[in-house]
Amino acid sequence: MTDKSVKTSSGERTEAPRRRRRKEARPAEIIAAGMQEFALRGFAGTRLEDVARRAGIAKGTIYLYFEDKEALFMAAVRERVGPAILEVTGFVDGFPGPTRELLRLVIPVLHERLVQSDLHTILRILIGEGSTFPGLTALYYRETVLRGRELLERIVARGRARGEIREGAAADLPLVIMAPAIMSAIWQMTFMHEAPIPPERFLAAHLDLITEGLLVPEARH
Amino acid sequence: MTDKSVKTSSGERTEAPRRRRRKEARPAEIIAAGMQEFALRGFAGTRLEDVARRAGIAKGTIYLYFEDKEALFMAAVRERVGPAILEVTGFVDGFPGPTRELLRLVIPVLHERLVQSDLHTILRILIGEGSTFPGLTALYYRETVLRGRELLERIVARGRARGEIREGAAADLPLVIMAPAIMSAIWQMTFMHEAPIPPERFLAAHLDLITEGLLVPEARH
DNA sequence: AGTCTTAATGACCGATAAGTCAGTTAAAAC
């Protein structure tokens, strides 16, 4: 209606149409817009009206590509989990040096992956709203947490074989190596306004604690 | 209506009334019921209908005691934060022995406080839905996190004065001592169905890592 | 027993947001 009246009144033929068909690009755009809203408001708090506006489309368009709100969220999750850890695994397998250096290289990457990617948004929604999505926790665990776990176990096994890892309850649960990074992520997400602590401080403390706490004395410096 | 008809038709006088006035006990009962629902479903996912049913009252009764849903939640939070850490602080101030022993006594308590009390429910909601409650993050930080922080700083300062704490980035951020406990709490809340890891394993790894990683060598055994 | 106060009830209201779908129109097909 408005488009027609503009055409008939001004006679311009070069005006861009009010809508464009961009079927191939749409899903990714919607997912990206959705991810931003989910990051701000969590799953339940996100309105599809806002996702649509952010993506520059009408709300009904979302349903051309995703069955419902949850399907959009799951699609966004599937797109983002997975690759984050795999690259690091390859690096670890090819690393020739001492465990201490390996940890000092890997831990910063894990921090970055957790704090700066969408992974922390997903983790946040998982923690807060995971019971709403029966399959999501399993997916996230399988694609992200388990891989991280296996990576850490690989590092510890390697270090044990080289005589660089101290035996003890910490080496028996390599997962705990990640604890300061998890804490950092949660701190940034939740408490940084109350008490800003830069991620770099967490990282420095993390490296210090793990290299001192996990390695045999001869392998610490 | 039904109550009346029962009375007039059967003539029984011993039947319990359909409702009881219990004004003094109600707020606590409603809070307890609310806390259970919040634990299961988070804030947004909790329906006051379910809280009321759990408390054995009508939904409208909740509004006799709490202005709205958020007021109920905040009341529940206020009741539960605060005391959790104070007792531990007193214990630390009076402890005469080495820092290693002190850590081995305090850390298990902090785990328990976090994992088994309602604190982890509140933390969970904070992480997932904290932006819904402008004042809640501040309250939780002030009443719980900050106290825990100060406690850890006190332990580290004490240990430094006794020459038992190793200098380094970890000692400069005592907060990070808590990281494995936070991780344990999140694991129990979020991933225990995918991969059960008992809290005791986290605790053992925690103790091992911190005593090895934070203390000077002479103070480790 | 009757009266009064007020705790408690549950049917109802209205705001909200997910989902629907008839209508519009861009772009492909002919």
Place this chain on the structure above:
DNA sequence: GTTTTAACTGACTTATCGGTCATTAAGACT
């Protein structure tokens, strides 16, 4: 150029749930 297809739109429908309030009735008092 015309016709057909389907991407897109946005007003509308519907279900949900927080909050409301007229009514009921418990319990204290006389």
